[in-house]
Amino acid sequence: MSVDASPDNGSRLPKRLAQGAVLVAVAALLGLLVWKVATRDSGxxxxxxxxxxxxxxxxxxxxxxxxxxxxxxxxxxxxxxxxxxxxxxxxxxxxxxxxxxxxxxxxxxxxxxxxxxxxxxxxxxxxxxxxxxxxxxxxxxxxxxxxxxxxxxxxxxxxxxxxxxxxxxxxxxxxxxxxxxxxxxxxxxxxxxxxxxxx
Amino acid sequence: MRGALGLLVLVAALVVAAPTLASESRPTLGELEGEVMCPTCKTTLDMSSSPVANRIRAFISARIAAGDTRSEIKRKLVDEFGPAVLASPSKKGFNLLAWLLPLVGIVLGALVLGWLAWTWSRRRTGSDAADADGPPGQPLDAEFEQRVDEALARYEE
Missing domain, CATH: 3.40.30.10 (Glutaredoxin)
Incomplete structure (x- = not known):
């Protein structure tokens, strides 16, 4: 078993975090849209x-x-x-x-x-x-x-x-x-x- | 010099503020038509000729003639039809978010762009420096050097 301690990992972390945040935001907006459509009291x-x-x-x-x-x-x-x-x-x-x-x-x-x-x-x-x-x-x-x-x-x-x-x-x-x-x-x-x- | 600059700023501020103050104390129907919604058609008054829109127009005209300010007219309309009668949300409570979020978005966007530009320029400087130095500790191959010299000689002829 080895631990990858290359400096590259440190610089990639903020990028990964930003990508994760964007994904979460998009998923939340999609969820909101689905909820709004599903609970709409049409008529x-x-x-x-x-x-x-x-x-x-x-x-x-x-x-x-x-x-x-x-x-x-x-x-x-x-x-x-x-x-x-x-x-x-x-x-x-x-x-x-x-x-x-x-x-x-x-x-x-x-x-x-x-x-x-x-x-x-x-x-x-x-x-x-x-x-x-x-x-x-x-x-x-x-x-x-x-x-x-x-x-x-x-x-x-x-x-x-x-x-x-x-x-x-x-x-x-x-x-x-x-x-x-x-x-x-x-x-x-x-x-x-x-x-x-x-x- | 400093006094003249201060006077210039004061005059500029008055020029900007005067129409706003005049519009608050002496609003026109045309201005308010763009700021008030028709409750049945969900468009601004200037886009609607529905009966209720016509009635609201008549109300606004009557209130202007009576000397009401823009804020007073809007407040009376909100009392009758609720806050949704205003085309733009109020700057209070939860509605304040509608004013603040775009500003937050612009600031965040500027920060992200600045950060991206900074990382890009830093990477670019690093790679330029690496290109200028060449690969460290790698002597040029003798055969390859000879071929380059021959090619250059042919090019010069």
Missing amino acids: GAAARLAASKGAPVAAPQFTLPRITGIAGSGPGSIALASLRGKVVVLNFWASWCVPCKRESPRLQEAYSRFAKQGVVVLGVDAQDFTGDARRFANRYKLAYPIVHDGSGKTLTPYGVTGFPETFFIDRKGMLVGKRIEGEISAKQLAEGIKLALGA
Whole structure:
């Protein structure tokens, strides 16, 4: 057995260390890329609901500040979890969205009609100015609670791709029925609510 | 001489700082359009004509008319839409990394390049010196020397 003590070994050490560091860095970046792709929630809850073939899907949780100064909201915030035990019509909207203006009277009507059966309409005003949302709610006399999601952080978990979009959540906090993309009709609203009440 | 140089530096600093200060106190819509993101289309405002982009433009114009500074307008937009509404990250907390890492990268790159240049030049000097000295203790072969002399003689003819 011999020990190679040539001076060459000493000069090669930093080079080997540098090569090793580069390899580790490249492997770490590749690992990060694979992890990001593997854990990406593409389509969110809407995609899971569509793939579930009618089976309920857990509604992503959130807590958002209420928009004050309107009939349906006081100060503070609303956690979706606090509405467990009620059927929730979850409506994503923005004041600059034209179809939202047309459907809002229908949502208000459904809120008034089904309130006694434990149904609540919850508006999520996303990517919008709070002042604009307040003016919108007052103009259309919306009495249901509305929360503000300026950054739109709830949109990806729900898989919202445009405004308006509406989901139905049963008393156990599960999404049921179909996600309604675009302006919701009175018939779609009634059907969705009945399905959630019966779930 | 030294006084004149100091005055020159002061004037240069004022020339550089004046537009920045003016831009902070009297921002224009055009400037801010390049620094604010459209929340729905994920581009800067100047690249978007979406309804929310138009609404933000109107908000900025109103705030400029009301006398808000650039920082105040940006802060109000962040309050409404979150930090992602700014095209460049803030220089605080975790976001500070986005500003520091490129500088660290440039410094590290310069150090690596400097080190490589230094080792390369050192190796080059060593090999040049070795070439100039020739192989130590190796007398030229007599037959080979004679052939070189003959070749040189032919070349000179």
